[in-house]
Amino acid sequence: MDTSALGRVGRNHRSPVTAKPLLSCSPTRGGACPEDAGVKIAVVTPYWRVIPETLARCIGSVQRQTIAATHYLVADGEPQALAARNDDVHLVLPANVGNTGATPRGMGAQLAFNDGCDAVAFLDADNWLEPDHLAKATALLEREGLDIVFARRHIVFPDGERLPPGDEEDEAGDHVDTSCHVISRRASFMAGIWGMYPGAFGSGGDRLPLHVIRLMGLRTGFLAERTVWYETNWPQHYQRAGKAPTGPLRQPSRSVVACFDPETYRQHTGITLPFLPGPRSARPEKKHPHDWRIAVVTPCRDGDGTALRRCIDSVRRQGDRVSHVVVCNSPPPAEASGVMCLSLPCGSPADHGGTARGLGAMLAFQLGFDAVAFLDAGSVLSPGHLDAARAALAAHPADVLVSSTADVLDGLLIARNAAHLGILAAQLPPLPTRAHAAALMVMIARARGASVHRLATGAPADAAPMPPATPFTLDASTLFQRTGVRAAGALT
CATH class of the missing domain: 3.90.550.10 (Spore Coat Polysaccharide Biosynthesis Protein SpsA; Chain A)
Incomplete structure (x- = not known):
């Protein structure tokens, strides 16, 4: 993927986007489409x-x-x-x-x-x-x-x-x-x-x-x-x-x-509206990273039960200021009892867990958490991992923290200062691998002005290795429709 195009993304920049057909059929005189047309x-x-x-x-x-x-x-x-x-x-x-x-x-x-x-x-x-x-x-x-x-x-x-x-x-x-x-x-x-x-x-x-x-x-x-x-x-x-x-x-x-x-x-x-603050507006007092409440969001599929138990146990050992949000594509498994669960009623799209991560992050930020970390059901956090993340952000203030394995979503941490990047996980268009999704998220984060820091210590244990990169092209129109980010041209 060519990252230079995203470097030319402008915040709130107006540019024409080619209209594509909304429906896969031609409306009838009454405005409706045949039910078998796939609309x-x-x-x-x-x-x-x-x-x-x-x-x-x-x-x-x-x-x-x-x-x-x-x-x-x-x-x-x-x-x-x-x-x-x-x-x-x-x-x-x-x-x-x-x-x-x-x-x-x-x-x-x-x-x-x-x-x-x-x-x-x-x-x-x-x-x-x-x-x-x-x-x-x-x-x-x-x-x-x-x-x-x-x-x-x-x-x-x-x-x-x-x-x-x-x-x-x-x-x-x-x-x-x-x-x-x-x-x-x-x-x-x-x-x-x-x-x-x-x-x-x-x-x-x-x-x-x-x-x-x-x-x-x-x-x-x-x-x-x-x-x-x-x-x-x-x-x-x-x-x-x-x-x-x-x-x-x-x-x-x-x-x-x-x-x-x-x-x-x-x-x-991620949007800057050109309005003055209201007369009674007051920003919440900033917390020191050591005091952050962190939500760990884990997408869970059928058959993840045994691995999920190990994952949940590793999150519980991170301390009192850490909560776990498990997002399932079916009723929550018994292994998830005692943690916050969100069950998606429509199954899970083939998006490498992006829908589950994004909706879980949106829920966590809106419930007041200071940061969200992504963790796969098959991975575990080493003892003190999130304390190390807090220390790294205290020493090097940043909006996004990535693990030392760089390009996997496992271990990615997003601070409230860039809460809008959490839902981005659900908004990305279909990509060949989750490594591409992680890379695109980081590029969009930087294009939106977010600061990114790499954690010096390792990634979560048992994290899936990054698959080989697969060439693909992402047109600017699709990127804007899904994320609201405008790029100067197609990303390849």
Whole structure:
């Protein structure tokens, strides 16, 4: 692979990207494609403590779409039986992330894209869709060669009364509710933008992605019709309607306008937004590396049970400030009892464990860990390995620490200062070997301005040897669509 091309990657640089067909068929007059054409559309719904009847309304509206869609329901720490009974995909996070559904939304979208979906629509659990929502949105995506389609919404009160159109921000396009986004695979990197939304910013997780979309020069368009129903409990809507609320109203404890900090956002997403910090924004106090809480993320496949037990035991011996996140492509094996587990319901794509690593890293960073280390199920950490890593980072501050074997993902450690690189493991396009994936991750890290340090001591014991390099070419368009990184030309 020629690394010089990545050296010319510019942060937030606008450059044209050749549009590729979204769908593998030509839409019919109604905007739909034949079901046997291989088109895959996903709807992602995060939920937490939602009334079952409300969730059923949401699920029913997806089932009534005029084109087939797979519903990815993501439980933010508290699964419901209704979602589990559904025939679609149910992802259960082991803990509530606490950022208004942004991380489960992003994880569901990343999983859907990695499962081969052509487009992903977001739908919050208390909202619902018109039956032709997906058909119209995907038809517009294809017809105009767009990256993202924005739908328009009906705002309705819990008693069924509809608020007349006239929301100034909505009408001007300055605000687009999350449930109104339909994203093509040409902009699949946006899954990470939602998933890494900092919880400290409070509510407003739909506002910053809109700024990113425009900053990155993505092609967008609006549907003419209103195809999303949005149930409101916001006080400004009651005030505009002159209506007295019959229940508690939504009062965000924090506002993204007040809490936004550009450096924190860059650390989470890799994107620098040109905004001033809000009046009450405050960056969290930096910890010394010796005090870091580290999460070790391990992808686990069927048949890894015996090796996984040795792996888990080696992580437990690293000390109290280390936790283990095991990401499985099936129900967690008995050997993983007592550790945090994330079970991917769709199997594991042939990406050398990248999806599992990336989603595990996203979850760990959003749960507050200071660093994430990758470790294969067939490997073990030598006693004191992570203490040595902390000492190395204290002596040589860096965002990424690689082991002395250089080019394997085993042992790669990412600090919170570069948390956005964690999800990158799930965003990389298919590559010949995981050695290529590790090399590309390090190159992108440097292109994004992250510092990389090599640990002088050895890699994890029993680490798989790096396979021979296999020549391949990665076009710049694919790299941008998957990661949001722009390169000057194809990487070979």
